[in-house]
Amino acid sequence: MADTVKLTIDGHEVHAPAGMLVIDAAKLAGIEIPAFCYYEGLTLQAACRMCLVEVEKMPKLMTACTLPVAEGLVVRTETPQVAAARKYMLEFLLTNHPLDCPVCDKGGECELQDMAFRYGAGESRYNETKVHTPEKQYSPVVFFDAPRCILCYRCVRICNEGMGVNALGVVERGAVSEIAPNHGDHLECDECGACIDICPVGALTSGIYRYQTRPWEMTHVGTICTHCSDGCKTTLGTRNDRILRGNNRDRSGINGEFLCIKGRYGFDFYDHPDRLQAPLMRVNGKLEEVSWAQALAAVAEKFKQTIGAGTFGIVGSNHTTNEENYYLQKFARSVLGTNNIDHHRTGDVVTLVDALSGKSGALATVADLCERKAFLVLGADLALEHPLLSYQIRANYRHHQAHVYVVTPKAVREDKYAAATMRGRDYESLRDKLKAQPELVILFDDSYQGGELRKLVDFGESLGIPVRYVCLVDYANSRGAIDMGLTPELLPGYQPSGQSGLHLDEMLAAELSVLWVVGANPLENAARKSGFLVVQDLFLTETALQADIVLPAACAYEKNGTVTSGTGEVQRLKRAIETMGAKPDLEIIGFIAREMGAAAALGPWTPDAVFEEIRKNVRGYDVAMPALSTGGAAQTMPVNGRVAVPGPAGLVRSDRNGLFASGTLGRYSKVLNSVLESRLSR
Amino acid sequence: MLYNEPSPLETRVLSRRFGMAHSESIETYLATEGYQAFLKASKMTPDEIISEMKASNLRGRGGAGFPAGMKWSFVPRTSPKPKYIVVNADEGEPGTCKDRVLMENDPHQLIEGVLIAGLAVDAHAGWIYIRGEYRYLIDIMDRAIAEAHERGWLGKNIQGTGFDFDLYTHTGAGSYECGEESALLESLEGKRGVPRIRPPFPAVAGAFQCPTVLNNVETFCAAPAILLNGGAAFAALGIPKAGGTKLTCLTGHINKPGVYELRLGFPVKQMIEEVGGGMRNGKKLKAFIPGGSSCPVLTAAECEGATMDYDSMAQRKSMLGSGGVVIMDEDTCMVKACLRLMKFYAHESCGWCIPCREGTAWLTKIMTRFHSGGGSPQDIGLLGDIAKNMLGRTFCPLGDAAALPMISIVEKFRGEFEDHLNGKPCPYEHSNRMVTA
Numbered sequence A: 001m002a003d004t005v006k007l008t009i010d011g012h013e014v015h016a017p018a019g020m021l022v023i024d025a026a027k028l029a030g031i032e033i034p035a036f037c038y039y040e041g042l043t044l045q046a047a048c049r050m051c052l053v054e055v056e057k058m059p060k061l062m063t064a065c066t067l068p069v070a071e072g073l074v075v076r077t078e079t080p081q082v083a084a085a086r087k088y089m090l091e092f093l094l095t096n097h098p099l100d101c102p103v104c105d106k107g108g109e110c111e112l113q114d115m116a117f118r119y120g121a122g123e124s125r126y127n128e129t130k131v132h133t134p135e136k137q138y139s140p141v142v143f144f145d146a147p148r149c150i151l152c153y154r155c156v157r158i159c160n161e162g163m164g165v166n167a168l169g170v171v172e173r174g175a176v177s178e179i180a181p182n183h184g185d186h187l188e189c190d191e192c193g194a195c196i197d198i199c200p201v202g203a204l205t206s207g208i209y210r211y212q213t214r215p216w217e218m219t220h221v222g223t224i225c226t227h228c229s230d231g232c233k234t235t236l237g238t239r240n241d242r243i244l245r246g247n248n249r250d251r252s253g254i255n256g257e258f259l260c261i262k263g264r265y266g267f268d269f270y271d272h273p274d275r276l277q278a279p280l281m282r283v284n285g286k287l288e289e290v291s292w293a294q295a296l297a298a299v300a301e302k303f304k305q306t307i308g309a310g311t312f313g314i315v316g317s318n319h320t321t322n323e324e325n326y327y328l329q330k331f332a333r334s335v336l337g338t339n340n341i342d343h344h345r346t347g348d349v350v351t352l353v354d355a356l357s358g359k360s361g362a363l364a365t366v367a368d369l370c371e372r373k374a375f376l377v378l379g380a381d382l383a384l385e386h387p388l389l390s391y392q393i394r395a396n397y398r399h400h401q402a403h404v405y406v407v408t409p410k411a412v413r414e415d416k417y418a419a420a421t422m423r424g425r426d427y428e429s430l431r432d433k434l435k436a437q438p439e440l441v442i443l444f445d446d447s448y449q450g451g452e453l454r455k456l457v458d459f460g461e462s463l464g465i466p467v468r469y470v471c472l473v474d475y476a477n478s479r480g481a482i483d484m485g486l487t488p489e490l491l492p493g494y495q496p497s498g499q500s501g502l503h504l505d506e507m508l509a510a511e512l513s514v515l516w517v518v519g520a521n522p523l524e525n526a527a528r529k530s531g532f533l534v535v536q537d538l539f540l541t542e543t544a545l546q547a548d549i550v551l552p553a554a555c556a557y558e559k560n561g562t563v564t565s566g567t568g569e570v571q572r573l574k575r576a577i578e579t580m581g582a583k584p585d586l587e588i589i590g591f592i593a594r595e596m597g598a599a600a601a602l603g604p605w606t607p608d609a610v611f612e613e614i615r616k617n618v619r620g621y622d623v624a625m626p627a628l629s630t631g632g633a634a635q636t637m638p639v640n641g642r643v644a645v646p647g648p649a650g651l652v653r654s655d656r657n658g659l660f661a662s663g664t665l666g667r668y669s670k671v672l673n674s675v676l677e678s679r680l681s682r
Numbered sequence B: 001m002l003y004n005e006p007s008p009l010e011t012r013v014l015s016r017r018f019g020m021a022h023s024e025s026i027e028t029y030l031a032t033e034g035y036q037a038f039l040k041a042s043k044m045t046p047d048e049i050i051s052e053m054k055a056s057n058l059r060g061r062g063g064a065g066f067p068a069g070m071k072w073s074f075v076p077r078t079s080p081k082p083k084y085i086v087v088n089a090d091e092g093e094p095g096t097c098k099d100r101v102l103m104e105n106d107p108h109q110l111i112e113g114v115l116i117a118g119l120a121v122d123a124h125a126g127w128i129y130i131r132g133e134y135r136y137l138i139d140i141m142d143r144a145i146a147e148a149h150e151r152g153w154l155g156k157n158i159q160g161t162g163f164d165f166d167l168y169t170h171t172g173a174g175s176y177e178c179g180e181e182s183a184l185l186e187s188l189e190g191k192r193g194v195p196r197i198r199p200p201f202p203a204v205a206g207a208f209q210c211p212t213v214l215n216n217v218e219t220f221c222a223a224p225a226i227l228l229n230g231g232a233a234f235a236a237l238g239i240p241k242a243g244g245t246k247l248t249c250l251t252g253h254i255n256k257p258g259v260y261e262l263r264l265g266f267p268v269k270q271m272i273e274e275v276g277g278g279m280r281n282g283k284k285l286k287a288f289i290p291g292g293s294s295c296p297v298l299t300a301a302e303c304e305g306a307t308m309d310y311d312s313m314a315q316r317k318s319m320l321g322s323g324g325v326v327i328m329d330e331d332t333c334m335v336k337a338c339l340r341l342m343k344f345y346a347h348e349s350c351g352w353c354i355p356c357r358e359g360t361a362w363l364t365k366i367m368t369r370f371h372s373g374g375g376s377p378q379d380i381g382l383l384g385d386i387a388k389n390m391l392g393r394t395f396c397p398l399g400d401a402a403a404l405p406m407i408s409i410v411e412k413f414r415g416e417f418e419d420h421l422n423g424k425p426c427p428y429e430h431s432n433r434m435v436t437a
């Protein structure tokens, strides 16, 4: 443990670890020292001068944000001199500030307002003209209103240090200094909006949220991003059943305050005009709107007729909840009597679980990314495909100098700070360097599957150091789909299903009596072969267009349940808004079961009840409820024991969405399609 | 080139080659004991060199007056990192123009000073950071560096001593703040010229995070004389605690403005009357800035008995600064002079920290309004107040440099502010002014 030093802050004796800054040590004693530019995790600036405190034996006021604690230090944070410094610092800040709080997006949650309220003077002594510059748009996402900027440089730092993008800088100097894109007059960056959220004032505003509402008029709902498998928590601000913004300013999730463009703004597909509002049924060759009752009755009828008389195929989803997936496979296996169930696999988790059988703790968690000392990144362009994981490894490097090794087909952002980087697949040449590390986390994409993946695990296990693995998968519940047994060969919890059914490609090729697609678009580039096609989806996708019956489904932000991130954290989705017409897939499946008279055998179809069953029946999911139910993440631990039936080769295909695409959903997101970079990256 | 006649009252040590034919050439330099101090130092241990520097009582000539020998001794010589020498030739302080004449007339003296510092801290490379406006001086220094390379006074194994050293010029990016040592280092590294948080100081983590000796041109230029004649001899030229001579730039309403090398402790009165040839047009002295615009202004009365050294100026709550003396006569409008200073600081504030960025701009706006007749009695108090709210609370000393003259002018010349009230025309507007705001 680090040495502890004893100091006095406002008369309280504080014991703080050596090296800690006075501003943080004060927090230990419950004393808040005001700050704008100091921001945990980012480099020190000492620019805003809000944190000035009196220190005994020092002639001048000192910035608590740069002063390390020292034995016997005597600090005072509330003397008249300190109070005056704060008051006048705010006076300086407000000289050129437009004070347009009534129309400012930040009004109500603005740090400058809060500070002025607590420490500021009641009146202004400033009688001169203010510097005014017109508002600028830097991208469809990022707007900048220079007069509101207090130059705390948080945006510059989060972009450069946090995101590794370095898109923002400062131009000019003195009172006309301005935050500006480093790329001329516009941004070319990740468009993540981290700069906007970190801005203490309303200088950076978002093209999606600006001028929509006042913050206090919204309801804030913490849920999980429905795009990639990284599992970021996003807090949706809603009003009148409309989602107005996403952020995670309370840092409550596994992602802290991190979100990429999809988590922060990519919710907008939910009210796309093409969203399905009512069930559709094919009448005389054309899809026509029908009532839920009609549609459900027709599906139930068809299913009942087919049981025992024909063949079923079920395609599940990478986006639906664990409860929905579990319920769907249970329905398939126990009511429809088939193992013909699969989904679009985007990473070879099954082979990894098999190759690691007998070992515990070999699957890396998201915490490992922040803490472990060495990483080997294989294949993936993490910054584009797994933005959170990339962010965490970068933070680990910045704070703990993690050693990162990169073996990828093309240049990646990690190259910049990697201990070694190479193009191709020759990770074995890193053997000596890796052996010298105390521990290692290996992250690999779908280009490592089957035999290649077994070779990789053999390599990892031969290094003689603790090695953990992350099998990168694409979507919000890709991992949960496998864990919940949406595969013909495995039941929930990686238990062999006995007699394997048809896998995805076989089902699409076979002339099945009924194909039931729940939240997927497997026929995007293919014609249907099945006799009857039922599709549950948000949109009339290429697959839905070929259906006999289409049931409009709720999206992740419109329902409750749980999803499991690629690194195995199970987290809760919380309904943020009500839907018109569409229903959660779990409900739809339940209603079909009820219509068929099979509901009793399946049990209730509420998310809580199904999750209880998952906790009991699915290996690894017996997680503690308190964290989960309060919006935290619970770690699942599936690995232990051999998976007897490895999946067939070639089934695993990542969509390689990058930052500005997200499978079918991404096509319906205005923001993802509007940013310059999404065109550049195509 | 020299810009003024030398004065017999000067003590010419650093400027002793000024006025010689081709004083900037390596031939002249070598013919006048040039590089002998380096050869002598190359036979000494680093500790011996540093103790000569300490004995000389040489204090930094860039403005802050930190003892040079002490600064060199802070460099961790055993650090595995390379060590660097950086010459601060940004010379941006209003009223200051001495580094320019030193480089223009005797560039090799600077190179030799750098080499001595290199020996003292085991550095093998250095940069001269020259303000961009001194374009022609960059050419002069580049030429001198090339000559030194040709004659084997720079490069590998200098004169068979086994010591290697490479020296480069670096063009400043046009900002006063880049003369502040840590902003200079940022700028040298190709970044925006804003200061760094200290500690660590440059001696420990300077250029490219490596241990660095950073001094003013004049400070380095004193090193050859110190090594050649001994630290004690140099110290004896000055007064206790402040050794040697100082190049003093006499500017303003004086008959013989120019750069003069004077012993530390030289009486102010004598400097004005004898060295500078007295006040122009026989006018009376009104205000005196001892060492560049960042120092508090002294009144004529305060100049009584004052001497040009650190302690005497500190007693009068001002500073010796960089040696840029500004002399203002009785016809000077102090409000306008103050406005001119504030404009300078507002223009030069790097903008990094709130009090300086906003304070200098605010002061300038009030002063502009005030000087043009739009002032109110409250403004006078407000000006002093704003400056006091900046003082000691800014990130780097530029904020103080702006606040101090403001505070001192309001305090000492309050009457002149009152004269401007109520839309009265500036009472000095007709006069022969040195300031154009």
Ligand SMILES: Cc1cc2nc3c(=O)[nH]c(=O)nc-3n(C[C@H](O)[C@H](O)[C@H](O)COP(=O)(O)O)c2cc1C
Pocket: B059, B060, B061, B062, B063, B064, B065, B066, B068, B088, B089, B090, B091, B092, B093, B176, B177, B178, B179, B180, B181, B182, B214, B215, B216, B217, B219, B396, B397, B398, B401
């Ligand atoms: C705003 C500001 C501007 C400065 N400009 C210069 C300059 O132009 N030249 C210089 O030598 N020192 C300048 N200094 C002082 C340097 O920070 C530093 O103290 C000096 O270069 C150290 O050298 P010395 O010890 O030899 O004086 C400046 C300081 C400040 C705060």
Ligand code: SF4
Pocket: A148, A149, A150, A151, A152, A153, A154, A155, A156, A179, A195, A198, A199, A200, A201, A203, A204
């Ligand atoms: S835009 Fe916001 S975050 Fe960026 S410097 Fe200005 S106030 Fe700080």
Ligand code: SF4
Pocket: A225, A226, A227, A228, A229, A230, A231, A232, A255, A258, A259, A260, A261, A262, A263, A264, A386, A387, A388
């Ligand atoms: S990194 Fe993934 S989970 Fe996180 S916000 Fe982006 S798309 Fe969503």
Ligand code: SF4
Pocket: B177, B195, B348, B349, B350, B351, B352, B353, B354, B356, B357, B394, B395, B396, B397, B398, B399, B400
């Ligand atoms: S005092 Fe602050 S704004 Fe002024 S020059 Fe120094 S760092 Fe920049």
Ligand code: FES
Pocket: A034, A035, A036, A037, A038, A045, A046, A047, A048, A049, A050, A051, A052, A063, A064, A065, A066
């Ligand atoms: S928080 Fe310390 S200076 Fe900004």
